Amino acid sequence: MRSPSSIRLILRILFIFFLILCIPFVGLLVLSVGPFGELRRHVAEHFLSKAIDVEVAVKGPVKIGFGLAPKVSVKDIVAVESDVPSDISDLSVRSIDLELPVIPLLTGHMQLNALTIDGLMVAIAMPAGETTESQGMAEIGQFISNIVHSPVSSNFELRDTKLDLVDHESGFTLRYVFEAFVSEAKDDGSIRVDAKGELNGEPWNLDGDVDPKIDGHTRKFDVGIQHVGLTTGFAGTYTFGGSRDTVDMTATARAPDLERFLAVYEIQGNLEGAGDLSGRLTGDVTALKASDLVLKLSLKSGDVFTLTGGIDDLSEGTGLELKLDGRFLRPERPKDKEPTLFDIGITGFTGRIEGSYDGVLVRDFRINTNSVNATLNNIGPITAERLYKNEQGQLGLYDVVILA
Numbered sequence: 001m002r003s004p005s006s007i008r009l010i011l012r013i014l015f016i017f018f019l020i021l022c023i024p025f026v027g028l029l030v031l032s033v034g035p036f037g038e039l040r041r042h043v044a045e046h047f048l049s050k051a052i053d054v055e056v057a058v059k060g061p062v063k064i065g066f067g068l069a070p071k072v073s074v075k076d077i078v079a080v081e082s083d084v085p086s087d088i089s090d091l092s093v094r095s096i097d098l099e100l101p102v103i104p105l106l107t108g109h110m111q112l113n114a115l116t117i118d119g120l121m122v123a124i125a126m127p128a129g130e131t132t133e134s135q136g137m138a139e140i141g142q143f144i145s146n147i148v149h150s151p152v153s154s155n156f157e158l159r160d161t162k163l164d165l166v167d168h169e170s171g172f173t174l175r176y177v178f179e180a181f182v183s184e185a186k187d188d189g190s191i192r193v194d195a196k197g198e199l200n201g202e203p204w205n206l207d208g209d210v211d212p213k214i215d216g217h218t219r220k221f222d223v224g225i226q227h228v229g230l231t232t233g234f235a236g237t238y239t240f241g242g243s244r245d246t247v248d249m250t251a252t253a254r255a256p257d258l259e260r261f262l263a264v265y266e267i268q269g270n271l272e273g274a275g276d277l278s279g280r281l282t283g284d285v286t287a288l289k290a291s292d293l294v295l296k297l298s299l300k301s302g303d304v305f306t307l308t309g310g311i312d313d314l315s316e317g318t319g320l321e322l323k324l325d326g327r328f329l330r331p332e333r334p335k336d337k338e339p340t341l342f343d344i345g346i347t348g349f350t351g352r353i354e355g356s357y358d359g360v361l362v363r364d365f366r367i368n369t370n371s372v373n374a375t376l377n378n379i380g381p382i383t384a385e386r387l388y389k390n391e392q393g394q395l396g397l398y399d400v401v402i403l404a
Helices: 004-031 033-050 102-106 133-149 258-264
Strands: 056-058 062-065 069-077 088-099 114-118 121-126 155-167 173-185 191-199 202-210 218-227 231-238 246-254 273-284 289-299 304-313 317-326 346-356 360-367 386-391 395-397
Touching: 033 056, 033 062, 033 069, 173 246, 258 273, 317 360
Parallel strands: 114 155, 121 155
Antiparallel strands: 056 069, 062 069, 069 088, 088 114, 088 121, 155 173, 173 191, 191 202, 202 218, 218 231, 231 246, 246 273, 273 289, 289 304, 304 317, 317 346, 346 360, 386 395
16 A cells, blocks of 8 residues: 555646646637637737748637637638738638647647638739749649648648639649548548549549558558549559658549640640550659650541650759650552652651750651651750740740751
8 A cells, every 4th residue: 555645746746737738728718718819819820920931910800619629710811911922912811720639739739630721812923034843843742741741631621712823934824713622531541532623614623542551651542633624643652751751653644635625724726636644753752753654645637646754853854854756647649649749748757855844955856758768867956945825825935946
């Protein structure tokens, strides 16, 4: 039997632990009452500004629900105009609802259990003269890494969200509408993802499954996206690393109607046929490598174009190693008709693409005819700085140079 002094010591320790555990509850209970409304607003502005690195103002009420996982609701959030980057013309949120479990707060960490964002509006207009493609790829990879590491990835909902991207340099415009994007954990530890909305006025939907973790650090996933004129799929494994996350997946895309696909993206062209793309993406999520790429365009005219190979670093746009191959279907000449000079035409071409996004080199380009094989060596290097789209919706290249 323990001595009375030992019992008193144990009771004191338990009482102190009880007090420590109660501190977050008492603090949240005090903050939840009416007179502290202005303080709640300032705290919400501080944390949201730190989270997105843009100063925001909370115009609506901030409410805190008391419990083991207190719920926080923030209404009417807008970016402070003087702190918004020049390429963002609009940034606002109708409401944010989240759950903050108390236990992590005891160790000084703020961890989200659930997150719902409603009425997010982001409008980005990239001015001419800026190239942000490479930076954008790396930032997207880092964003994905941050999401999958957060517990909120298994309990996340995005509603009534609009994202407008306008690139004044290239002329491309993408207008996304997310009616709903839901990521929800199942009892077995897997995650189900469903989404629907519009892209440039046309409906799209997403569905996917993420398996439970393997050995505590790897998840298998399978995601499909359906859009008018385009169907894409991603399947593979995502590995959680110490200093970096890695992925190994296959990507596929099919455009059964190229003419419809170009129309959705407001690109003028006369391509009647279908397109298929497949490849493998591996490596660090912020610096993916593309290999086994196969892009095939099969036109109704019978012409077929293929592009195969890989890219060492998608985010930096370097290490292009691609092969070109084109085959033109020529109408057959009647057997009773003699060939003339005007019957000679191009039947195909081959070549290689090397370099980087901002320095494309075409090597070993060959043109085939129906009369003789015309091999044109050392045409190039041909460089093209970047792709653009004019006001008429036509595609072109800046700074094309043929040196030889």
